[in-house]
Each structure stands twice: as C-alpha cells, then as structure tokens.
Amino acid sequence: xxxxxxxxxxxxxxxxxxxxxxxxxxxxxxxxxxxxxxxxxxxxxxxxxxxxxxxxxxxxxxxxxxxxxxxxxxxxxxxxxxxxxxxxxxxxxxxxxxxxxxxxxxxxxxxxxxxxxxxxxxxxxxxxxxxxxxxxxxxxxxxxxxxxxxxxxxxxxxxxxxxxxxxxxxxxxxxxxxxxxxxxxxxxxxxxxxxxxxxxxxxxxxxxxxxxxxxxxxxxxxxxxxxxxxxxxxxxxxxxxxxxxxxxxxxxxxxxxxxxxxxxxxxxxxxxxxxxxxxxxxxxxxxxxxxxxxxxxxxxxxxxxxxxxxxxxxxxxxxxxxx
Amino acid sequence: xxxxxxxxxxxxxxxxxxxxxxxxxxxxxxxxxxxxxxxxxxxxxxxxxxxxxxxxxxxxxxxxxxxxxxxxxxxxxxxxxxxxxxxxxxxxxxxxxxxxxxxxxxxxxxxxxxxxxxxxxxxxxxxxxxxxxxxxxxxxxxxxxxxxxxxxxxxxxxxxxxxxxxxxxxxxxxxxxxxxxxxxxxxxxxxxxxxxxxxxxxxxxxxxxxxxxxxxxxxxxxxxxxxxxxxxxxxxxxxxxxxxxxxxxxxxxxxxxxxxxxxxxxxxxxxxxxxxxxxxxxxxxxxxxxxxxxxxxxxxxxxxxxxxxxxxxxxxxxxxxxxxxxxxxxxxxxxxxxxxxxxxxxxxxxxxxxxxxxxxxxxxxxxxxxxxxxxxxxxxxxxxxxxxxxxxxxxxxxxxxxxxxxxxxxxxxxxxxxxxxxxxxxxxxxxxxxxxxxxxxxxxxxxxxxxxxxxxxxxxxxxxxxxxxxxxxxxxxxxxxxxxxxxxxxxxxxxxxxxxxxxxxxxxxxxxxxxxxxxxxxxxxxxxxx
Numbered sequence: 001x002x003x004x005x006x007x008x009x010x011x012x013x014x015x016x017x018x019x020x021x022x023x024x025x026x027x028x029x030x031x032x033x034x035x036x037x038x039x040x041x042x043x044x045x046x047x048x049x050x051x052x053x054x055x056x057x058x059x060x061x062x063x064x065x066x067x068x069x070x071x072x073x074x075x076x077x078x079x080x081x082x083x084x085x086x087x088x089x090x091x092x093x094x095x096x097x098x099x100x101x102x103x104x105x106x107x108x109x110x111x112x113x114x115x116x117x118x119x120x121x122x123x124x125x126x127x128x129x130x131x132x133x134x135x136x137x138x139x140x141x142x143x144x145x146x147x148x149x150x151x152x153x154x155x156x157x158x159x160x161x162x163x164x165x166x167x168x169x170x171x172x173x174x175x176x177x178x179x180x181x182x183x184x185x186x187x188x189x190x191x192x193x194x195x196x197x198x199x200x201x202x203x204x205x206x207x208x209x210x211x212x213x214x215x216x217x218x219x220x221x222x223x224x225x226x227x228x229x230x231x232x233x234x235x236x237x238x239x240x241x242x243x244x245x246x247x248x249x250x251x252x253x254x255x256x257x258x259x260x261x262x263x264x265x266x267x268x269x270x271x272x273x274x275x276x277x278x279x280x281x282x283x284x285x286x287x288x289x290x291x292x293x294x295x296x297x298x299x300x301x302x303x304x305x306x307x308x309x310x311x312x313x314x315x316x317x318x319x320x321x322x323x
Numbered sequence: 324x325x326x327x328x329x330x331x332x333x334x335x336x337x338x339x340x341x342x343x344x345x346x347x348x349x350x351x352x353x354x355x356x357x358x359x360x361x362x363x364x365x366x367x368x369x370x371x372x373x374x375x376x377x378x379x380x381x382x383x384x385x386x387x388x389x390x391x392x393x394x395x396x397x398x399x400x401x402x403x404x405x406x407x408x409x410x411x412x413x414x415x416x417x418x419x420x421x422x423x424x425x426x427x428x429x430x431x432x433x434x435x436x437x438x439x440x441x442x443x444x445x446x447x448x449x450x451x452x453x454x455x456x457x458x459x460x461x462x463x464x465x466x467x468x469x470x471x472x473x474x475x476x477x478x479x480x481x482x483x484x485x486x487x488x489x490x491x492x493x494x495x496x497x498x499x500x501x502x503x504x505x506x507x508x509x510x511x512x513x514x515x516x517x518x519x520x521x522x523x524x525x526x527x528x529x530x531x532x533x534x535x536x537x538x539x540x541x542x543x544x545x546x547x548x549x550x551x552x553x554x555x556x557x558x559x560x561x562x563x564x565x566x567x568x569x570x571x572x573x574x575x576x577x578x579x580x581x582x583x584x585x586x587x588x589x590x591x592x593x594x595x596x597x598x599x600x601x602x603x604x605x606x607x608x609x610x611x612x613x614x615x616x617x618x619x620x621x622x623x624x625x626x627x628x629x630x631x632x633x634x635x636x637x638x639x640x641x642x643x644x645x646x647x648x649x650x651x652x653x654x655x656x657x658x659x660x661x662x663x664x665x666x667x668x669x670x671x672x673x674x675x676x677x678x679x680x681x682x683x684x685x686x687x688x689x690x691x692x693x694x695x696x697x698x699x700x701x702x703x704x705x706x707x708x709x710x711x712x713x714x715x716x717x718x719x720x721x722x723x724x725x726x727x728x729x730x731x732x733x734x735x736x737x738x739x740x741x742x743x744x745x746x747x748x749x750x751x752x753x754x755x756x757x758x759x760x761x762x763x764x765x766x767x768x769x770x771x772x773x774x775x776x777x778x779x780x781x782x783x784x785x786x787x788x789x790x791x792x793x794x795x796x797x798x799x800x801x802x803x804x805x806x807x808x809x810x811x812x813x814x815x816x817x818x819x820x821x822x823x824x825x826x827x828x829x830x831x832x833x834x835x836x837x838x839x840x841x842x843x844x845x846x847x848x849x850x851x852x853x
C-alpha cells in the first residue's frame with residue numbers, strides 16, 4: 001500500500017489537467033471518513049428497496065380492506081383487520097397448532113441432531129464416516145416441494161412403502177395423511193426427518209468450537225463424559241447450538257410447503273398452519289388487507305422469538321465475560 | 324403407421340378438406356388409404372356438409388392480413404380438454420388463418436393445475452397484463468374474473484359475429500357463460516362441457532359367477548348390464564352393488580369418488596347427493612343471497628351422511644382422492660366402479676390417445692377399453708317414487724383477456740368463430756373433447772365418436788347437471804366448505820350438521836363482508852366452529 005501511495009503521490013509527467021483533477025478527487029474520497037459508508041450504499045439501497053419498502057407497504061395494506069378480485073377501491077379500516085384476527089377462534093387455533101408443530105419439530109430435531117452429532121463427533125475414525133455424513137445431510141438439501149411429494153407417496157395407504165412395512169409388521173395399513181389422529185404427527189415426522197441434519201451440522205460446528213487443549217486436559221484428568229459435556233463442551237458450543245435452534249424455530253413457524261403438498265391442511269383443518277392460512281388468504285382469496293394483517297402478526301411473533309433467543313444469548317455472553 | 328403419424332395425417336387431411344383443396348371424393352379416397360375409422364370419416368365429411376365457409380372465404384380479408392401474431396392460451400395443466408383447445412389452434416386454426424384470413428398466428432400453451440390456475444391468471448391480470456390472451460377458466464371463476472374487469476364481456480362481440488350466436492346446451496350456457504347468475508351478461512364461451520359419469524368394470528359385472536352371487540344375495544336382482552339398466556339404478560341399489568364388490572382382502576373396492584380436500588373435489592361429488600335429494604346451497608340474488616338456513620338443512624345433512632357411507636366401499640386413503648388418484652385406482656383394477664368426470668373417458672378406459680378405439684394405452688394394466696362401460700351415475704328415488712339425478716357440472720369456458728390489444732382480440736375472436744364451426748367441434752369430439760354446442764350433440768354420429776359421449780350427453784341434458792356459485796368470492800366460499808366437508812368425512816367433526824352450520828355461517832359472512840348480500844350471519848354463528 002505504501003508503494004502504491006508513493007506512486008500515486010508522485011506527479012505524473014504529461015498528465016492532463018482533467019486526469020489530475022480526477023486523481024485529486026479519488027484521493028479526497030479515499031481519505032474521507034465517509035468512504036466506508038459509501039461502500040455500503042449499494043447494499044443499503046438493495047435492503048431498502050427489497051426489505052424496508054415492502055415491509056412498510058405490508059404494514060400499510062394491513063390497515064385497508066382490499067380484495068384484489070373486487071371492483072371496490074381499497075378502503076381504510078384502521079385496526080379492524082387486527083381486531084378480526086384477535087377475535088377469530090380459527091386463527092388462534094391455527095396459531096396454537098403452529099406452535100405445537102414448531103415445538104415438536106424443533107424439539108425432536110434438536111434432540112436427534114445433538115445425539116447424532118455427538119455420535120459422529122465421537123467416532124472420528126469410523127470407516128465411511130464422510131459418506132455417512134453426506135448421506136445424512138441429503139434431506140436438508142432437498143427442496144421441500146420434492147420432499148412433500150415423495151412423502152405423500154411414501155405414506156400412501158395402498159402402495160406406499162411405509163404402509164408396506166406397516167402391513168408386514170403390525171398386519172394393517174394406515175391412512176397417515178387422511179386420518180385425523182395421524183396426519184399432524186405424520187407431517188411433523190417429515191419436518192423432523194428433513195431438518196435433523198441441520199441440527200447435526202450445528203452440533204458438529206458447536207463441538208468443533210471447543211478448544212482442543214481443554215478436551216485433552218479433561219482426557220488427562222479422566223473426567224466422566226457427562227461432566228465433560230457439561231463443563232467443557234456446552235459452555236463453548238451452546239451459542240452455535242442456540243443459533244441453530246433459533247433459525248429452526250423461525251423456519252418451523254412459517255412452514256407452509258409441507259402441509260400444502262402433503263395434506264392441503266387437512267383432514268379438516270388438522271394440519272392447517274399459519275403459513276398455509278396466510279397463503280390461502282393472500283393468494284387464494286386475494287384478501288390482501290386480511291393477509292397483510294395476519295402477516296404482520298406472524299412477523300411480530302417471529303421477532304418475539306428472535307428477541308427472546310438473542311436476549312438469552314447476550315445475557316449469557318455478558319455473564320461469561322464478567323467471569 | 325404409428326398412431327401419432329395417423330393423427331398428423333388425419334389433421335392434414337382435415338385441413339385440406341376445410342380449406343377446399345380436396346373434393347369430397349378425393350378426401351374420401353385419402354381417408355380410406357389412411358385407414359380412418361368410420362366416425363373419423365364422418366367428421367371429415369362434415370367439412371363438406373356444413374362448411375361452405377372455407378371454400379368461400381376470400382383470402383386476406385382480415386385487417387390482420389400480412390401480420391404475424393403470437394397468442395398465449397392459459398389452461399389447466401394435465402387436463403386433456405384444455406390441451407386440445409391449444410392443439411387444434413395450432414394444427415387447424417393456424418393454417419386456416421394463413422389461408423383464408425391472410426395472417427400468421429402462433430399459439431403457446433401456459434398451464435397451471437386446477438387449484439392454482441386462478442392464482443396464475445389473477446396475478447397477471449391484476450397488473451393489467453395481456454400475458455395470456457385467452458384463458459380457459461374453471462366455470463366458477465367467471466365472477467372473480469369479470470368483477471374486476473379482467474375479462475371481456477362478450478355480449479357485443481356475439482352480437483357483431485353471427486358465427487358466435489350459437490345454441491348451447493342450457494346447462495353449458497348457465498355454467499360457462501353467465502355472470503351474475505340469472506342475468507343476460509355473457510362473459511365466457513364453452514370450451515369443454517363436462518359432467519360426472521360412472522365408470523364400470525364390465526368384465527366384472529358380466530361375469531356369470533358375480534351375477535349369480537349378487538342374485539343370491541339380493542333376492543334375485545341381477546347386476547345391471549346395459550346403459551338402460553344403469554338408468555334405473557338408484558343410490559340404494561348402487562350401495563348394494565358397491566357392497567357386493569367390496570373385498571379388501573382381494574384388493575377390490577366397490578366404488579370410489581373424489582373426497583379430497585384439494586380445490587373443489589369433495590364439493591363436486593357431495594353436491595349431487597344434496598341436489599338430487601332436494602337440498603339447496605344458496606337462495607336469492609345479488610343483495611339478498613341467503614346461505615344460512617339454506618345450506619344447513621336436514622336434507623343436506625342426510626345427504627352428507629349418505630355420501631360418507633360410501634367411504635366404506637372405497638379403497639384405502641380415499642379421503643385424499645382427487646382426479647388423478649381416481650384414474651390410477653380405476654385403471655389399476657382396484658375399483659369395480661368409479662365416479663369421474665366424463666372428460667377423462669379415454670384416460671379412465673386406459674385408451675391410447677389418437678389410436679383406434681379399443682387400443683389400450685398401457686396393456687399391462689388390468690383395465691382396458693373393451694372391459695369398461697361408461698354410464699349415468701346413480702339416481703336418487705324421490706318421495707313420489709320417481710328417479711332424479713342432479714350432478715355437478717364440470718367443464719370450462721373460454722374467456723378473453725380484457726387487456727388484449729386490437730390485433731390479439733381479433734385473433735381471439737377469429738379463433739372462437741373457428742372453434743364453433745361444426746367440423747371443428749366434431750374434430751374436438753373425435754379427439755375426446757366434450758362439445759357443448761347443441762347441434763353437435765344432436766349429430767347422429769355424435770354418440771359413437773367416443774365411448775363416454777352417451778353418458779355425457781345424457782347427463783348434460785334435462786337438468787341432470789348444474790353448476791354452483793359464480794360469485795367473485797368463490798375461492799373463500801369454496802375453501803371454507805372444503806375444510807368443513809373434509810372435517811366431517813375424516814371424523815374431525817362427527818355431526819354433519821355442525822359442518823354445514825359452520826360452512827353456512829362462514830359463507831354468509833363472506834358474502835356480507837363482500838357486499839354481495841345485506842343478510843348478516845346470525846348471532847348463533849358466534850358459537851359455531853369446527
């Protein structure tokens with residue numbers, strides 16, 4: 001850089017006044033304390049155009065009665081759309097169902113992910129470990145549309161492979177996606193299958209962040225594995241693991257594609273989640289005012305989750321620093 | 324010659340005949356050389372019998388003469404009649420436009436599944452786009468497309484073009500053309516007519532051992548053998564037949580119909596039970612629509628209970644059966660009978676597209692064209708002992724994008740005029756499409772053109788098929804009732820009246836909020852939920 005600076009500072013023999021002017025301008029810009037901010041301008045423009053403006057638009061529309069397929073002009077209704085949401089038992093039930101789905105899906109995926117992550121972490125010399133890991137991660141990289149379609153066929157009562165084995169093992173077939181008592185859990189199971197690899201990945205990342213020296217010291221001290229986990233692994237790895245849980249929670253809360261493809265929210269409304277309701281209100285009924293207000297509520301719930309997690313993370317981080 | 328070659332040669336022959344390049348004798352000679360079937364030849368001859376237009380049209384009479392126009396048709400993906408609407412445009416109308424109207428036209432087919440077609444159309448039309456110049460819409464969407472002014476009202480166009488002043492079957496006119504119901508405003512033209520038919524495994528029904536067993540169990544009553552026999556079958560008799568063939572241990576079910584929550588599947592197959600037993604779903608006109616107290620009637624609750632009973636005679640997983648699942652179930656031999664849209668006649672019979680009648684598309688399947696009979700679905704006995712059947716109307720209209728420029732509008736109108744020429748309608752029918760033009764259905768050859776045409780004609784006439792709402796709030800009303808009906812069928816709610824009351828309250832509220840009625844949902848609706 002010093003060489004480059006020296007080179008730029010040297011007067012250029014024969015340079016035109018215009019070129020000298022340009023050079024002075026770039027040097028001034030380079031020295032300016034605003035230059036770093038200037039570099040952020042493109043991404044800021046992108047962020048404002050694609051995030052802020054649509055968000056403000058969404059919030060604005062949520063105060064209107066606006067149906068795309070109606071000849072009526074949109075009309076301002078104040079908080080009416082939000083009042084309808086809070087008075088609607090159906091929407092509260094859907095939100096409750098979505099929270100149950102989220103808790104079950106994230107909870108099970110986390111437990112399985114951590115267990116499998118520990119298994120792979122503890123078996124570094126296992127033959128075929130890399131291949132096994134690659135295969136294990138496959139569900140995560142599949143598009144949900146494919147997963148939903150596959151599982152609709154896998155669960156199919158007449159020729160589905162799950163029912164083939166159900167017939168072999170318990171002597172009967174199940175209508176997994178048509179039975180009111182099974183459909184919800186069948187959908188949760190697919191979500192868990194799809195996203196457990198993500199939690200394995202986060203667990204391995206978390207375990208990778210544990211300093212080797214501390215692990216070796218624990219080895220020398222012959223610390224029991226449970227205490228090793230509690231006193232060495234968890235304090236180092238929990239932040240990454242929490243981040244994984246946070247991402248999965250937000251993602252599970254807005255799950256739309258799996259129930260849409262597998263059950264269309266049915267039987268009845270047993271698998272109708274908030275994302276699917278939102279989709280139906282916006283893009284089937286074209287009730288943009290109602291859909292926007294529901295989207296705002298959903299967004300607020302997602303922000304609440306994020307805030308809680310961030311608070312917990314920051315609080316613990318602060319405690320660690322204080323120590 | 325492969326069936327595809329035959330189809331291509333036949334189309335070329337038809338084009339030549341329609342353009343007046345062949346005499347009747349020459350056309351017949353070429354048809355014989357190609358080995359065309361008698362119905363196909365009959366269709367060909369209509370080009371001479373009823374179409375002097377082709378020979379008389381002066382070339383380059385259109386204001387578009389010399390231009391090339393690209394047209395896009397949005398239709399239903401995987402639905403053969405929609406596909407035919409585009410195939411015929413390319414194969415027959417394109418050369419016709421070149422030769423008699425003097426312009427070049429190219430057609431592309433944009434497609435979307437039933438339950439997503441409106442969404443695809445609406446997002447484009449909302450932006451006042453002419454991306455899709457012609458839209459094959461499901462009939463119930465007429466109101467939702469017409470209300471915001473996205474499609475053209477066709478009264479003036481029809482008045483200016485005598486070729487479009489056609490007598491359609493009354494059910495088709497009401498279902499595919501008019502919005503609001505009962506008005507004289509025309510927004511669509513019938514593209515494909517459709518009704519529900521019953522597909523029957525004739526090999527099972529004619530089996531002597533089956534007949535004897537059924538007779539023994541049912542006091543000497545024989546299994547129905549002919550179309551006329553089936554005309555006399557009511558739902559009670561049909562239930563006995565379905566029960567007779569229900570043998571899960573042999574992988575055979577008595578019957579199947581659509582019970583899926585997706586789109587309008589349950590509704591279309593539950594409504595016949597309501598309509599045929601005197602139930603109604605809505606009363607009044609715009610401003611006074613009444614659903615609460617109409618839909619939630621005891622008659623309709625009984626109809627729902629009866630419909631649900633047939634799940635006992637259906638294959639596993641029937642509550643997820645939609646259109647394609649029924650084709651799979653029936654053609655793989657798991658059902659003795661199956662309710663299905665007649666438009667899928669060739670697919671349900673496992674008949675090879677474009678091939679001679681009787682040739683199986685997939686010979687490995689147990690169901691082949693020769694062992695399937697297509698008949699009218701069961702009737703419902705009335706209090707006076709008479710039989711009545713009122714089933715749901717399927718089918719789709721053509722609608723024309725209101726944002727088309729003058730050139731595209733002209734081509735759309737030209738194509739509509741071409742579509743309703745008798746020879747085009749017969750060609751559509753020959754390839755398996757269901758026409759709605761009364762004169763075409765009256766044609767002596769019509770019944771023999773396709774195995775499903777007799778049932779289709781029987782069901783589209785004399786009030787045996789009817790459509791449901793064309794209201795702009797169709798999507799919400801439909802979603803509500805699909806959810807409630809599905810809840811009842813799958814046991815999420817046990818009482819059919821609860822599902823009906825929930826639906827009625829919700830739909831009344833939707834219409835009230837949409838300012839389509841002044842009647843508010845009652846106070847009692849506050850306590851109704853699924």
